[in-house]
Amino acid sequence: MPDSPLLTAAAIAVIVLAVAVVVGVGLKVIRSFRDLGTDAERATYNTLHAASRAGQHLRGGLQAAGAAKASRQLRALLGSEALAMTDTNEVLAWDGAAEELRPRLMGLASGVLASGRTIVVPGDRNGGYSAVIAPIRAGSRVVGSVAAFAPAAGAGLVRATSEVADWVGVQLELSELEASRTLLMEAEVRALRAQISPHFIYNSLNAIASFINTDPARARELVVEFADFTRYSFRRHGDFTTVAEELRCIDRYLLLERARFGERVQVSLRIAPEVLSTVIPFLSLQPLVENAVRHGLEAKEGPGHITICANDSGAFAQVTIEDDGVGMDPEHLRSVLAGHTDGDHVGLRNVDARLRQVYGDEHGLVIETAPGEGTLITMRVPKSQPGHDA
CATH class of the missing domain: 3.30.565.10 (Histidine kinase-like ATPase, C-terminal domain)
Known part of the structure; x- marks a missing residue:
């Protein structure tokens, strides 16, 4: 039985409407993408966003739980296969591949913790992964290290790992400052009680x-x-x-x-x-x-x-x-x-x-x-x- 002209027109109208919706959504997505700016601007935004999220997890100091969450963000920033964070005594967090190297990390980092200088460990000593280990400083103290693992450790990764470690140190200094402010407030309340x-x-x-x-x-x-x-x-x-x-x-x-x-x-x-x-x-x-x-x-x-x-x-x-x-x-x-x-x-x-x-x-x-x-x-x-x- 042939379709009536009314049904045919209705079908065409539905198809046109659907196409219009798809086109509208597509234009909106494209427009949103363009609003992010150039590739460099998008890269800058992603970097700052990741750093901001990592910083939130370090507000309580260099602790295992916060370090584990921050490491995921920091590894994405470096683009490394794995990233680890330590304090002066133990490995606090490991994100990514090659976790079989974790038991060896404190031995590798001992020189960094003692000297306060970044070192590069060649891949032939780490199962094929080169390691860049940089000190985390809070003020004049070395309080831990950041280790990035990659098939090859070029100058870019060495510099970037050192910058990340310095950034972590700044976050820790800020957390110590906040803790000092809290202690100061508590001391002032105690002084007021004494009054x-x-x-x-x-x-x-x-x-x-x-x-x-x-x-x-x-x-x-x-x-x-x-x-x-x-x-x-x-x-x-x-x-x-x-x-x-x-x-x-x-x-x-x-x-x-x-x-x-x-x-x-x-x-x-x-x-x-x-x-x-x-x-x-x-x-x-x-x-x-x-x-x-x-x-x-x-x-x-x-x-x-x-x-x-x-x-x-x-x-x-x-x-x-x-x-x-x-x-x-x-x-x-x-x-x-x-x-x-x-x-x-x-x-x-x-x-x-x-x-x-x-x-x-x-x-x-x-x-x-x-x-x-x-x-x-x-x-x-x-x-x-x-x-x-x-």
């Missing part, structure tokens, strides 16, 4: 003692709050907390201070619920409130007022702590934040430095003050902080 020492503890215990005979129930309540406050302040885990946890710490701190100052310390809170879960550096708000009490209100005659606000500001959480105390000279404040004044406003300087280290200089404390005009401190932190766990 919560004689002055506050002595006064708190005196305030608690004053209630033992006159109001035992209040004394027991203050002992519990004091224990909770010190437990939080001296906790051993984590460099970060949340706004909610820090506010709870501040509440306990102020309860103890009000036991000493009575109605002289008045506090207002305006907290947006959506910022309570925002991650912030541990002990970054409480020292600012303590600064307001000790340096703002304690020297003021009569009652003083502290206002604590936490607001949602787009991609940031903004916290302000304002007091109507005695204030301070702006020039003196700049000297304090620059670390030129020892033993004065330690908490303020510590918090400002840690915020800058974690988030960048643009996230340091913003402080507005003048003698007799009180102090307003503003802190802005990103609400999204991948890698920072409270």
Whole structure:
């Protein structure tokens, strides 16, 4: 039975549409390929991409797991049949062919580790594979080696292997720098914890003692709050907390201070619920409130007022702590934040430095003050902080 003209037309239309789709997809692929640029630009992109991926695996230092993943990327860069990485004691990773040579590598690399110089081992000593072994240096120390294996070791492979080893060394130096920054932050937190020492503890215990005979129930309540406050302040885990946890710490701190100052310390809170879960550096708000009490209100005659606000500001959480105390000279404040004044406003300087280290200089404390005009401190932190766990 012959096809009807309508069916024939429909079939032709479907075929035309299919061809158009194929052509469109093909043009898009070609256009995308052209967008990568010339062969040299594509080669540069591939090199940088591989180096970037390898660098991610070396952020934890020269460890077996990271070295194994990085070696795959680095072997692709060198185009060698095999690539190995060692520390000063053992082979950490081997990627590619000729793994039967692995037990011999530390013997071959011993001269490199001792002298810090690249060597070439001819193929007749390695089952047909020539080896280029280059030292990995972190600063002035040789901490390991990179070995590339190929049928022949030309000048290009020798130079490229040495450059890769130098690049690995730079990554390790960066990881050590990051570790040093982490240790510095931990040391600063410990210093800040040490600051919560004689002055506050002595006064708190005196305030608690004053209630033992006159109001035992209040004394027991203050002992519990004091224990909770010190437990939080001296906790051993984590460099970060949340706004909610820090506010709870501040509440306990102020309860103890009000036991000493009575109605002289008045506090207002305006907290947006959506910022309570925002991650912030541990002990970054409480020292600012303590600064307001000790340096703002304690020297003021009569009652003083502290206002604590936490607001949602787009991609940031903004916290302000304002007091109507005695204030301070702006020039003196700049000297304090620059670390030129020892033993004065330690908490303020510590918090400002840690915020800058974690988030960048643009996230340091913003402080507005003048003698007799009180102090307003503003802190802005990103609400999204991948890698920072409270």
